[in-house]
Amino acid sequence: MSNRLDTRFEALSRSGRKALVPFITMGDPDPEWMVDILHALVKSGSDVLELGVPFSDPAADGPVIQMASERAISRGVTLRSVVDAVATFRCRDPDTPVVLMGYLNPIERYGYAAFARDAARAGVDGILTVDCPPEEMKALRDCLDEQGIYPIFLVAPTTTSARLRFIAGQARGYLYYVSFKGITGANSLDRASLAGPLGEIRSCSDLPLAVGFGIKTAEDAAAVADLADAVVIGSALVEQVRNAVSCDDACERVMGFLAPIRHAMDNRD
Amino acid sequence: MSSEADQTILTTSEPDESGHFGPYGGSYVAETLMHALDELKEAYGRWRQDEEFMARLDSDLTYYVGRPSPLYFARRLTELAGGARILLKREDLNHTGAHKINNTVGQALLAHYMGKSRVIAETGAGQHGVASATVAARLGQSCVVYMGEVDIHRQAINVFRMRLLGAEVRSVTSGSKTLKDALNEAMRDWVSNIDDTYYIIGTVAGPHPYPVMVRDFNAVVGREACRQMMEQYDTLPDALVACVGGGSNAMGLFHPFIEDAPVKMFGVEAAGRGLSSGQHAASLCAGRPGVLHGCRSYLMDDDAGQIMHTHSVSAGLDYPGVGPEHAWLKDSGRAEYVAVTDQEALEAFHRLTRLEGILPALESSHAVAYGMKLAAEMKADQTLLVNLSGRGDKDVQTVAELENISL
Known part of the structure; x- marks a missing residue:
């Protein structure tokens, strides 16, 4: 079974392009706009979509994603409705890889096997559960493997060399390096601190390497694109979308925000 | 009467090496915290067998807590x-x-032995916050306590006690504005300040080794x-x-x-x-x-x-x-x-x-x-x-x- 993540990263690698990976909190500010926003992300030059599944207790997230999650939950967004939105998105977009990012308890309640089956049917390619390290993932992993869905894992500045090798052995799709010790959206990117750890990760794994947390501007994105295969932009994008007054406005904001980032990533010296 | 003999940590049933009590427990945290938990596990494993550490803990329990x-x-x-x-x-x-001080005396001492100069805690009723602020004052550690906005109102006296003790009480306004949200906020602080900060969890929950450690204390x-x-x-x-x-x-x-x-x-x-x-x-x-x-x-x-x-x-x-x-x-x-x-x-x-x-x-x-x-x-x-x-x-x-x- 081929996974869209592999296909996409192979194509990017052949063309020498770096992946733009936007993160949005699904259902914020209006659940009705979810699918249109996903298409707008793709139209803006995104290569992989990370879709945040809102959770009531997002302990690894900063205020922007916390508030977006609270708003989405209050408007009835659930893991199930996110999976449904992916299925609808897939009717018009068969190729763009989709990764669901969130916390474990909604998947617990859905049931591992049922979730993996429904997510695969909807066209989900990867799952990133922030609060589930590979050590605790075995049962879920079995269900995901059966459906060809990749588990995506984080590597942090605090990850030791031994642990990095362990995670690299477990990971599929891509490895996601968290650029600083902190919560989403908190600090600014410290570009100088990236080269060392990224080099070490490269020496342990052939998987594409994404960097996220703290990337806010086109300049940041271009700098990260020099070192990594994929650039993840989350809180800064969520902040743009949340103030939209209509679906069209939300899509325009997405495109207006991502266009210069895409441009900067593609036109590095 | 030998009270100090009671105070040595003994345990009769243990979880597996990664903190599982049957299907429960474990470490479900973001990657950034995994190394800190390993360090804590190692430090606790080491100091709980150290005579000087245990003697100091026993002495604190007797002469400071009043056991x-x-x-x-x-x-x-x-x-x-x-x-x-x-x-x-x-x-x-x-x-x-309250009983909360049994745990905070132990964990603050552990933080001290681990060389952490800053402690953080979450609190609901304020008892754990007060107990943390108390031991931090005594060990000269800086202390931040996270407390839900709702709890701050219903436990105003404990909030003032913590401030008197030199702790900074930070109001948590997310979610239900109670203990669970205070815990989220403390986790966020810990992730962001992992090098110098020790997180004193106040109950037998949280990732391994906290449930075991808080129980033991x-x-x-x-x-x-x-x-x-x-x-x-x-x-x-x-x-x-x-x-x-x-x-x-x-x-x-x-x-x-x-x-x-x-x-x-x-x-x-x-x-x-x-x-x-x-x-x-x-x-x-x-x-x-x-x-x-x-x-x-x-x-x-x-x-x-x-x-x-x-x-x-x-x-x-x-x-x-x-x-x-x-x-x-x-x-x-x-x-x-x-x-x-x-x-x-x-x-x-x-x-x-x-x-x-x-x-x-x-x-x-x-x-x-x-x-x-x-x-x-x-x-x-x-x-x-x-x-x-x-x-x-x-x-x-x-x-x-x-x-x-x-x-």
């Missing part, structure tokens, strides 16, 4: 209940007024109770009763008795406005297994897996999860978990105050309420031991408001 706490025969309460003899383990007499309660029973009554108690929010006072009392099969154990959760009302905090009685705050255990969530807002008159029990070892004791049948309403707890609060001249915390009042019910079903020659986990001075404002009395 051992008495085992007190509540004669008039026993007469009213009309059954088994009711004994109270007087954790309310500890320095700062509180197990002094159970060891003392066991010895005092033998000294004062020459027998073990027939039943133990303790309130359960996260479950640290109950786990501390229960743990040394786990292998004494004839000793029955009862954990008392907060039934709030009644289990059928949905407005309660009884995760073991009315919840189901899931993952929250770093561990797998029973919790209260909706069908989409979102954690629910809980309700209890007592801020310290107002938490939607519970320690994983309790989940394991429940499933294995070794302990039984029951729930007591706000109303029943308030009645017990007044009963104990008027009959024994002891003002219990609203948390502990839940244990007293169930203890009286249970004693009535037991024989007069039997003994029931209630953990009086904290004193009620912090709750007088709440009780007055509930009874429309302006102070």
Whole structure:
């Protein structure tokens, strides 16, 4: 079974392009706009979509994603409705890889096997559960493997060399390096601190390497694109979308925000 | 009487190496914290076997906390209940007024030995926050306490106590603005300040090794109770009763008795406005297994897996999860978990105050309420031991408001 993540990263690698990976909190500010926003992300030059599944207790997230999650939950967004939105998105977009990012308890309640089956049917390619390290993932992993869905894992500045090798052995799709010790959206990117750890990760794994947390501007994105295969932009994008007054406005904001980032990533010296 | 012998950490049942009690426990945290947990596991494993560390801990428990706490025969309460003899383990007499200090003395000392200059804590009722601020003041550590906005209002006196002790109390306004949200915020702080910060979790929940460590530091309660029973009554108690929010006072009392099969154990959760009302905090009685705050255990969530807002008159029990070892004791049948309403707890609060001249915390009042019910079903020659986990001075404002009395 081929996974869209592999296909996409192979194509990017052949063309020498770096992946733009936007993160949005699904259902914020209006659940009705979810699918249109996903298409707008793709139209803006995104290569992989990370879709945040809102959770009531997002302990690894900063205020922007916390508030977006609270708003989405209050408007009835659930893991199930996110999976449904992916299925609808897939009717018009068969190729763009989709990764669901969130916390474990909604998947617990859905049931591992049922979730993996429904997510695969909807066209989900990867799952990133922030609060589930590979050590605790075995049962879920079995269900995901059966459906060809990749588990995506984080590597942090605090990850030791031994642990990095362990995670690299477990990971599929891509490895996601968290650029600083902190919560989403908190600090600014410290570009100088990236080269060392990224080099070490490269020496342990052939998987594409994404960097996220703290990337806010086109300049940041271009700098990260020099070192990594994929650039993840989350809180800064969520902040743009949340103030939209209509679906069209939300899509325009997405495109207006991502266009210069895409441009900067593609036109590095 | 050798109190110090009781204070050495001994354990009778252990989880597996990665902190699993059967299917419960474990380490469900973001990658950035994994290394910090490994460091903590290693440090705790090392210092708990270090003579100097343990001697210092024992000495602090004796001369600073004021241990051992008495085992007190509540004669008039026993007469009213009309059954088994009711004994109270007087954790309310500890320095700062609750069992919480047993744990914070241990963890702050560990932080000190690990070279961490800053400690953070979450708090619900404020007891753990006060206990953390207290030990931090004594060790010269800077201390930040996260507390839900709702709890800050209902526990104003404890907030002021923490500030007097030099701690910074940060109001948490996300989610339900109570203990669970304070825990989220403390986790976020820890992730962001991992190099110099030690997170003092106040209950037997959270990722491994916290459930084991917090239990071990509180197990002094159970060891003392066991010895005092033998000294004062020459027998073990027939039943133990303790309130359960996260479950640290109950786990501390229960743990040394786990292998004494004839000793029955009862954990008392907060039934709030009644289990059928949905407005309660009884995760073991009315919840189901899931993952929250770093561990797998029973919790209260909706069908989409979102954690629910809980309700209890007592801020310290107002938490939607519970320690994983309790989940394991429940499933294995070794302990039984029951729930007591706000109303029943308030009645017990007044009963104990008027009959024994002891003002219990609203948390502990839940244990007293169930203890009286249970004693009535037991024989007069039997003994029931209630953990009086904290004193009620912090709750007088709440009780007055509930009874429309302006102070």
